[in-house]
Amino acid sequence: MFGYYLDLALRSLRRNKALTALMVLAIALGIGACMTTLTVLHVLSGDPLPGRSAQLYYPQLDPRDMDGYQPGEDPPAQVSWTDGMNLLRAGRAHRQALMTGGAVPVQPAQSAIEPFFEDARYTTADFFPMFGVPMLYGRGWGPADDQAHARVAVLSRKLNQKLFEGRDSTGQTLRMNDVAFRIVGVMDDWRPSPHFYDLNNGSYSGQEGVYLPLGTAFELKLGRNGSTDCWGGKPSDPDHMDTAPCVWLQFWAQLDTPAKAAAYKQFLVHYSQEQKALGRFQRPPNVRLPDLMGWLDYNKVVPGDVRLQAWLALGFLLVCLVNTVGLMLAKFLRRSGELGVRRALGASRREVFVQLLVESGVIGLAGGCAGLLLALLGLWLVRKQPSDYAALAHLDPAMLLATFLLAVGATLLAGLLPAWRACQVTPALQLKSN
Amino acid sequence: MDILPILSTLRRHKITALLLVLEIALTCAIVCNAVFLISQRLDRMKMQSGVAEHELVEVQAFGIGKPGDAKAHTQEDLLALRQIPGVKSVALVNEVPFTNSSWNSGIKLDPKQTQATLNATMYYGENALETFGTQLIAGRLFNSDEFVDFDAIQRDEAVRRKVTGVIITRGLGEKLWPGQDPLGKPIYLADQPVRVIGVVAGLIRPSLFNGDATAQWSMVFPFRVDTGNASRFVLRTAPADRDRVLAAAAAELRRTDPHRVILDKKTFDDIRADFFQDDRAMAGLLLGVCIALLVVTALGIVGLGSFWVAQRRRTIGVRRALGATRGSILRYFQTENFLLATIGIALGMVLAYGINLFLMLHYELPRLPAYYFPVGAIALWLIGQMAVLGPAMRAAAVPPVVATRSV
Numbered sequence: 001m002f003g004y005y006l007d008l009a010l011r012s013l014r015r016n017k018a019l020t021a022l023m024v025l026a027i028a029l030g031i032g033a034c035m036t037t038l039t040v041l042h043v044l045s046g047d048p049l050p051g052r053s054a055q056l057y058y059p060q061l062d063p064r065d066m067d068g069y070q071p072g073e074d075p076p077a078q079v080s081w082t083d084g085m086n087l088l089r090a091g092r093a094h095r096q097a098l099m100t101g102g103a104v105p106v107q108p109a110q111s112a113i114e115p116f117f118e119d120a121r122y123t124t125a126d127f128f129p130m131f132g133v134p135m136l137y138g139r140g141w142g143p144a145d146d147q148a149h150a151r152v153a154v155l156s157r158k159l160n161q162k163l164f165e166g167r168d169s170t171g172q173t174l175r176m177n178d179v180a181f182r183i184v185g186v187m188d189d190w191r192p193s194p195h196f197y198d199l200n201n202g203s204y205s206g207q208e209g210v211y212l213p214l215g216t217a218f219e220l221k222l223g224r225n226g227s228t229d230c231w232g233g234k235p236s237d238p239d240h241m242d243t244a245p246c247v248w249l250q251f252w253a254q255l256d257t258p259a260k261a262a263a264y265k266q267f268l269v270h271y272s273q274e275q276k277a278l279g280r281f282q283r284p285p286n287v288r289l290p291d292l293m294g295w296l297d298y299n300k301v302v303p304g305d306v307r308l309q310a311w312l313a314l315g316f317l318l319v320c321l322v323n324t325v326g327l328m329l330a331k332f333l334r335r336s337g338e339l340g341v342r343r344a345l346g347a348s349r350r351e352v353f354v355q356l357l358v359e360s361g362v363i364g365l366a367g368g369c370a371g372l373l374l375a376l377l378g379l380w381l382v383r384k385q386p387s388d389y390a391a392l393a394h395l396d397p398a399m400l401l402a403t404f405l406l407a408v409g410a411t412l413l414a415g416l417l418p419a420w421r422a423c424q425v426t427p428a429l430q431l432k433s434n
Numbered sequence: 435m436d437i438l439p440i441l442s443t444l445r446r447h448k449i450t451a452l453l454l455v456l457e458i459a460l461t462c463a464i465v466c467n468a469v470f471l472i473s474q475r476l477d478r479m480k481m482q483s484g485v486a487e488h489e490l491v492e493v494q495a496f497g498i499g500k501p502g503d504a505k506a507h508t509q510e511d512l513l514a515l516r517q518i519p520g521v522k523s524v525a526l527v528n529e530v531p532f533t534n535s536s537w538n539s540g541i542k543l544d545p546k547q548t549q550a551t552l553n554a555t556m557y558y559g560e561n562a563l564e565t566f567g568t569q570l571i572a573g574r575l576f577n578s579d580e581f582v583d584f585d586a587i588q589r590d591e592a593v594r595r596k597v598t599g600v601i602i603t604r605g606l607g608e609k610l611w612p613g614q615d616p617l618g619k620p621i622y623l624a625d626q627p628v629r630v631i632g633v634v635a636g637l638i639r640p641s642l643f644n645g646d647a648t649a650q651w652s653m654v655f656p657f658r659v660d661t662g663n664a665s666r667f668v669l670r671t672a673p674a675d676r677d678r679v680l681a682a683a684a685a686e687l688r689r690t691d692p693h694r695v696i697l698d699k700k701t702f703d704d705i706r707a708d709f710f711q712d713d714r715a716m717a718g719l720l721l722g723v724c725i726a727l728l729v730v731t732a733l734g735i736v737g738l739g740s741f742w743v744a745q746r747r748r749t750i751g752v753r754r755a756l757g758a759t760r761g762s763i764l765r766y767f768q769t770e771n772f773l774l775a776t777i778g779i780a781l782g783m784v785l786a787y788g789i790n791l792f793l794m795l796h797y798e799l800p801r802l803p804a805y806y807f808p809v810g811a812i813a814l815w816l817i818g819q820m821a822v823l824g825p826a827m828r829a830a831a832v833p834p835v836v837a838t839r840s841v
Contacts, residue, residue: 026730
């Protein structure tokens with residue numbers, strides 16, 4: 001029976017090409033716009049480290065003085081050098097890393113490549129195992145390198161391609177800011193988005209090219225990028241940021257079970273009390289321990305514009321659907337005569353209803369296919385945009401499936417009312433009026 | 435034109451009529467708000483910087499390794515840049531408008547305050563205001579003997595105490611002391627007062643992370659920066675010379691110190707265009723959606739209109755046979771559309787207002803200006819009339835003889 005209905009549907013659609021095209025076009029435009037914006041939203045609000053994110057936590061402390069104190073205020077978004085080092089040394093988490101962003105001048109050995117600045121991350125050894133960074137060659141450095149302020153570096157695959165044409169460069173020397181670094185590892189492609197571990201330099205910024213031990217970078221006074229928040233009212237000496245009353249580092253901890261996370265939070269409270277007793281902290285303990293997704297939520301990383309675009313596209317889809325309902329209703333009611341004959345010949349209301357729904361399903365499918373093409377075009381246009389998240393706008397299989405489900409589902413929904421109205425036709429009346 | 439017969443006909447097409455009304459209402463609501471958003475973006479892109487934008491170029495250059503004698507090198511750099519033909523003024527500054535990288539500080543009006551009054555940006559650099567071309571409206575600029583090295587400020591309390599003057603923008607003065615003359619008034623960054631010695635008409639802050647309302651909250655301090663702590667060279671020249679000067683400046687900087695990376699060189703017009711690129715993209719996207727919505731709605735009206743005409747061929751024929759002119763048939767369909775559009779627009783206005791309230795709540799948008807309502811209504815009426823014209827003409831073309839035929 002389905003085959004027959006399909007045949008009827010195709011015949012009917014062919015009979016009035018302009019109207020059919022209009023319906024398909026409306027649905028395609030609506031679906032295309034929706035899927036483009038929803039895909040961008042989906043990509044941007046996604047989990048940067050699936051499977052790992054639930055175990056990663058971002059401890060927050062409040063080391064500030066009483067100046068401007070307001071109870072219940074959020075603690076700072078970063079940690080100071082002293083606190084970061086203390087937490088690192090305490091080692092209460094399974095793994096932990098202290099880090100900040102920066103930029104270093106890279107001086108390639110080949111004279112063919114001019115020196116250039118490369119985004120860098122100054123971090124401690126656990127960064128690589130904790131975030132599950134895939135390595136192409138070699139490995140990250142160890143805690144001993146951190147201790148010794150070793151001149152070692154890990155490169156991104158992209159930078160390794162640029163400098164060494166993709167060969168295994170571990171063991172080679174690379175000069176940066178007039179200092180020779182030994183390359184110990186090359187990362188494979190890795191672009192967690194959002195750029196969760198440091199939201200200061202753009203939430204969706206790409207991967208850094210160079211990774212260096214934090215102690216080494218600090219000792220060499222390498223250039224830093226990011227935000228620094230100080231208190232105490234005096235300008236802080238950039239050469240003594242380790243003692244300055246400023247927060248400027250990110251600290252991440254891996255805690256494998258919720259029980260360990262709860263225990264860690266207690267530890268942070270104790271730590272704050274201890275620091276207050278020592279006179280370093282002045283405020284009552286104010287700690288937070290958001291997990292990775294909680295931290296992203298708190299920071300509202302998805303740009304407001306992207307949400308606005310998604311709302312806009314949904315509104316647009318709604319208009320397109322209302323439009324389609326109207327046109328479909330018109331089309332189905334026009335065929336009252338034909339449907340009357342079918343009913344008079346013994347087709348039940350149910351059968352007529354199913355037949356008409358098949359027809360709207362076909363329109364939906366056609367609209368979905370065209371909509372998919374439009375969504376691909378839309379995403380291509382998004383990728384041409386200058387925003388730093390633009391390059392991430394790709395359709396994944398889940399969104400591909402969602403496109404078709406949305407297209408067919410929405411059109412079937414739109415077809416319900418017209419089909420129901422059309423099968424209310426009384427056979428006798430229609431036959432008579434003709 | 436009789437409206438009653440139209441209404442009674444529409445009563446028999448309740449659902450289709452309702453759908454058309456709904457479509458027009460949704461379109462009206464979305465388009466009104468989208469156009470409003472576009473206008474907001476366009477306004478934002480016109481934001482005044484207070485600097486001579488068409489005459490400025492910027493080169494960002496970083497030295498590699500330890501800077502050595504940065505102060506001497508900086509003077510050498512500035513001298514070399516000044517000698518480029520066509521260059522009117524040169525400055526090394528810590529920050530530049532529209533570059534998203536800024537140095538900011540909370541300021542207080544009273545040292546005993548626990549909370550800062552507001553957060554403003556700080557421009558440093560000898561000759562900065564002269565090069566930027568900001569317009570002084572009160573007081574004076576810094577004398578050259580007032581400048582102190584920024585390096586020294588950070589390390590030496592005694593040097594910091596020597597700095598007693600600051601130049602602020604009119605916007606910042608108005609915010610700090612509404613309705614008063616800011617000249618001579620003190621502000622506090624730490625415990626020490628600095629007094630306002632000059633007011634400039636405007637100087638936008640480089641990064642608007644605190645919202646557009648804070649855009650003009652800028653201060654200028656008499657700090658001399660060097661290549662050890664600043665990297666942005668700004669050159670002022672005639673608009674026609676910009677590209678040549680830019681290339682020459684980069685070459686000069688490379689020549690004075692080959693051990694240097696030129697990170698960025700841009701004209702100020704490009705810097706502004708980059709800063710507002712997201713706004714431009716969003717405005718373009720909104721415009722696209724508006725056009726698409728209006729087209730879809732118009733096509734929907736054409737489709738439904740055609741259907742109604744086809745359905746009523748017989749009735750039209752009868753009316754024509756009874757003496758109705760082509761014009762009256764045409765008017766009939768146009769009045770019908772006008773009625774439906776009016777109901778849709780009325781509903782759309784309420785919806786538009788609702789959406790605007792939502793946007794005000796979640797996106798900190800201002801209220802939709804009242805004139806959007808009549809403009810939106812007229813636009814939709816026009817689109818409706820144009821869309822229905824085709825089907826209506828076809829209706830008018832139905833010959834009276836149809837009445838005598840069975841379909």
